[in-house]
Amino acid sequence: MIRFEHVALGYADRPVVQDVDLEVPDGKTMVILGDSGSGKSTLLKGVLGILKPQAGQIEVNGSNVGDLEENELLAYRQRIGMVFQEGALFDSLTVGENIGFWLWEHTDWNDEKIEERIRTLLRFVGLESVIDKRPDELSGGMKRRVAIARSMAPQDPLVMLYDEPTTGLDPFTSRSICDLIRQVQSEFQVMSLVVTHDLHDAFRVGDLFSFIHDSRVILTGNREKIERSDDPFIRTFLST
Amino acid sequence: MMTLFLEKALRFFEPVGSFVLMVSRGFRFMFSRFRIGDTLIQMDRIGVGSIPIVFLASIFAGLDMALQFEVVMAPYGAKALLGKVVTTSIIRDMGPVLASLVMSARVTAGIASELGMMNSTQQIDALRVMGVDPLDRLVAPRLAAGLVMMPILSIVGDFLALLAGLGISVAVGHVPAPLFWSGVRDALTAQNLTNAFLKPLFFGFILTSIGCHYGMRTSGGAYEVGRSTTKAVVAAAVWILISNFLISKLLINIWGLSA
Numbered sequence: 001m002i003r004f005e006h007v008a009l010g011y012a013d014r015p016v017v018q019d020v021d022l023e024v025p026d027g028k029t030m031v032i033l034g035d036s037g038s039g040k041s042t043l044l045k046g047v048l049g050i051l052k053p054q055a056g057q058i059e060v061n062g063s064n065v066g067d068l069e070e071n072e073l074l075a076y077r078q079r080i081g082m083v084f085q086e087g088a089l090f091d092s093l094t095v096g097e098n099i100g101f102w103l104w105e106h107t108d109w110n111d112e113k114i115e116e117r118i119r120t121l122l123r124f125v126g127l128e129s130v131i132d133k134r135p136d137e138l139s140g141g142m143k144r145r146v147a148i149a150r151s152m153a154p155q156d157p158l159v160m161l162y163d164e165p166t167t168g169l170d171p172f173t174s175r176s177i178c179d180l181i182r183q184v185q186s187e188f189q190v191m192s193l194v195v196t197h198d199l200h201d202a203f204r205v206g207d208l209f210s211f212i213h214d215s216r217v218i219l220t221g222n223r224e225k226i227e228r229s230d231d232p233f234i235r236t237f238l239s240t
Numbered sequence: 241m242m243t244l245f246l247e248k249a250l251r252f253f254e255p256v257g258s259f260v261l262m263v264s265r266g267f268r269f270m271f272s273r274f275r276i277g278d279t280l281i282q283m284d285r286i287g288v289g290s291i292p293i294v295f296l297a298s299i300f301a302g303l304d305m306a307l308q309f310e311v312v313m314a315p316y317g318a319k320a321l322l323g324k325v326v327t328t329s330i331i332r333d334m335g336p337v338l339a340s341l342v343m344s345a346r347v348t349a350g351i352a353s354e355l356g357m358m359n360s361t362q363q364i365d366a367l368r369v370m371g372v373d374p375l376d377r378l379v380a381p382r383l384a385a386g387l388v389m390m391p392i393l394s395i396v397g398d399f400l401a402l403l404a405g406l407g408i409s410v411a412v413g414h415v416p417a418p419l420f421w422s423g424v425r426d427a428l429t430a431q432n433l434t435n436a437f438l439k440p441l442f443f444g445f446i447l448t449s450i451g452c453h454y455g456m457r458t459s460g461g462a463y464e465v466g467r468s469t470t471k472a473v474v475a476a477a478v479w480i481l482i483s484n485f486l487i488s489k490l491l492i493n494i495w496g497l498s499a
């Protein structure tokens with residue numbers, strides 16, 4: 001379970017979001033919606049422990065992320081898959097090296113074993129043929145798939161975080177990425193947090209939805225609750 | 241009032257603090273966990289890639305210096321000293337400074353823009369999330385490569401400059417080659433050789449550390465990357481010139497004026 005309790009997160013003294021209460025039950029996917037600059041990526045940085053809460057606490061499976069030491073964070077992050085906005089693949093490495101990066105850095109596996117793992121992951125995201133390509137030879141959708149594969153390299157993930165996984169993609173590719181997210185979810189029974197500002201994609205992948213506006217969470221609930229809301233911000237969001 | 245002043249002072253010194261922190265942690269990684277593979281790649285890119293431009297610059301500096309000194313010294317009948325004067329000015333100053341300034345255009349700009357781009361595309365965040373310290377993986381190998389390659393390039397460049405100087409002195413100044421060489425040998429004093437080695441070592445550190453500093457602090461898009469790259473090159477050039485003067489002064493203080 002991921003639980004935010006009265007969390008404030010921000011840079012320097014300025015809070016970007018405050019008083020956030022969220023709860024993602026095991027095996028569920030929560031979608032975070034909000035306009036650009038509202039602090040969606042910032043929330044993910046909180047879950048990753050890159051950013052410490054200025055107030056409140058973030059709890060993932062019983063451990064308080066803000067309290068973890070640097071070496072505990074390392075172990076903690078092994079069970080978290082993070083898919084960055086735009087993928088953030090290392091462009092000096094091949095696709096295969098990107099996916100195997102974590103294994104080369106942190107395990108003493110030999111090359112064959114790592115390559116086998118890379119191939120398994122690429123097969124899972126449907127891209128076995130690009131193993132020796134460089135990221136800049138891939139299309140946007142392929143990059144996101146590779147990023148998803150890379151984020152699952154350490155071991156089977158417990159939590160998956162996706163930062164705008166479909167932004168800038170055509171509707172078909174967006175859809176296939178959403179299907180992939182669902183597939184990861186059902187295969188590994190992970191908890192997921194998906195950040196997006198696309199409502200269609202949100203409803204395609206999510207079980208729960210949470211809206212951020214004016215640095216606060218203004219509504220959390222399932223699809224029904226969202227669609228019944230008469231909050232003006234949410235109504236505009238729904239009508240686009 | 242006081243706190244406002246303090247805040248301003250802190251903001252002014254904050255880059256200095258983060259530079260010192262970056263460098264000290266970078267060195268710690270270099271000694272605790274040396275990444276030989278990454279360092280070799282950087283040595284190739286920083287050093288081997290710079291060979292043509294550094295050597296070309298050195299050769300022309302040697303040619304020109306011999307030409308000019310010949311003009312100055314011929315009226316005094318001091319041509320016999322040409323070898324010593326050319327060598328001294330090349331290995332003490334011209335060689336290291338010129339090689340490093342040429343390198344800063346290539347190396348500092350390359351590092352600042354590469355790391356800046358990695359930062360703005362979240363590749364550096366991705367490294368952190370994957371449990372790898374960017375200072376370990378990116379900064380330490382570049383610092384190490386700069387420290388190793390800059391002295392090598394500079395000293396080979398000095399040698400080429402001397403050969404070029406010899407060529408001009410013989411061809412234009414009609415100085416006998418053995419006379420020139422004995423001047424060269426006279427100039428290879430402990431103080432001069434210390435200059436020849438210490439300066440490029442220090443400049444190699446300036447080139448790479450300033451490139452890393454600006455690169456790691458870049459946020460934003462292509463525009464910001466371009467701006468911080470330009471700033472990095474200017475800063476590297478300025479610090480090379482300033483530290484050149486300071487090292488010269490320091491070594492003269494140590495050795496006295498014994499040349």
Ligand SMILES: Nc1ncnc2c1ncn2[C@@H]1O[C@H](COP(=O)(O)OP(=O)(O)OP(=O)(O)O)[C@@H](O)[C@H]1O
Nearest residue numbers: 011016034035036037038039040041042043085197
């Ligand atoms: N590293 C940083 N340092 C300082 N301020 C930051 C930093 N990153 C983000 N911010 C600020 O925090 C606020 C929220 O940023 P965040 O990236 O979380 O927004 P977002 O909701 O993900 O937006 P988008 O949809 O555009 O990705 C913005 O106002 C931004 O300027």
Ligand SMILES: [Mg+2]
Nearest residue numbers: 040041085163
């Ligand atoms: Mg974002």
